[in-house]
Amino acid sequence: MSDSAGARRSKVARLVDEHDLAGVGDELEARWTATGDDHWSLRDLAAEFNRELVGERLQAAGLRPSDSEIETIVQWLTGAEVGAAERTQLRRRLEREGVDVDALDRDVVTYQAIRSYLRDYRGAEYERASGDRTETVADAIQKLRGRLSSVAETKLEQLRETSHLSLGEFHVMVDVGVYCTECDSRYGIVQLLDAGGCDCGETDR
Known part of the structure; x- marks a missing residue:
């Protein structure tokens, strides 16, 4: 289902447009509305979206981060346990490379934002398979x-x-x-x- 032009603008929709994350909306909806083992929870979708967002922002700053580096940064931004020393090193490194860390911190999303985007903005619904x-x-x-x-x-x-x-x-x-x-x-x-x-x-x- 495509984004509804008349729907209330959501944070996720704004980020998709601002950072040219083409196809991400369709991918999120397809994974959430899938059944069985193909279904992704809202929490998993939020984590994947944040990885895509952080990866794009770092690449736009001229960096070529590995998947593990992106994962560490996402964990830091979303409040997962990351050591104080590592937090300081990450922030300093990103700032040296021209990344607006505060803006990136504001942009990462929670599963609630993903749910609002899929349900309210795109009009998607997840129907659980029989026997789920x-x-x-x-x-x-x-x-x-x-x-x-x-x-x-x-x-x-x-x-x-x-x-x-x-x-x-x-x-x-x-x-x-x-x-x-x-x-x-x-x-x-x-x-x-x-x-x-x-x-x-x-x-x-």
Whole structure:
């Protein structure tokens, strides 16, 4: 699916145009909407996009970085564990070569930006294949939510009818959240499964 001209401009779309990353949008969509082993998670797509972006920026500055160098820089920019000495060396080296490190730091993206680009800007949707393990887990949790909601509603109605509870017309809402103590991030269960993981190793941008 091609980019929608009328859609709200996204960070990823802007970067694709500004840095002439031709074909990257189609590639991201194809990998995300694929099924089975060909499917890429939003987190993997964000990492790949950042590698493409960093590689292009360094080449534009006249550098010829290796894949491992690009990976190290991406890890540094996205908050992965890189030693303080190595961070300082990377910044100094890039600045000597004429790379605007602060601008590059602002441009790397998170999986949330990739999700917004694919869903809201390109109108893409990922439909999980039948039997997908993640889908099976999501369905099981949704069924449990529905069961808990039904039981809670029945019990509340019984209490209200016996005058033990004063309550008008109501709806029972059951939310299942996940909190990761390592990266201090919170997700709804469906959001977490869709993203393919939490924010460990990432910083908000």
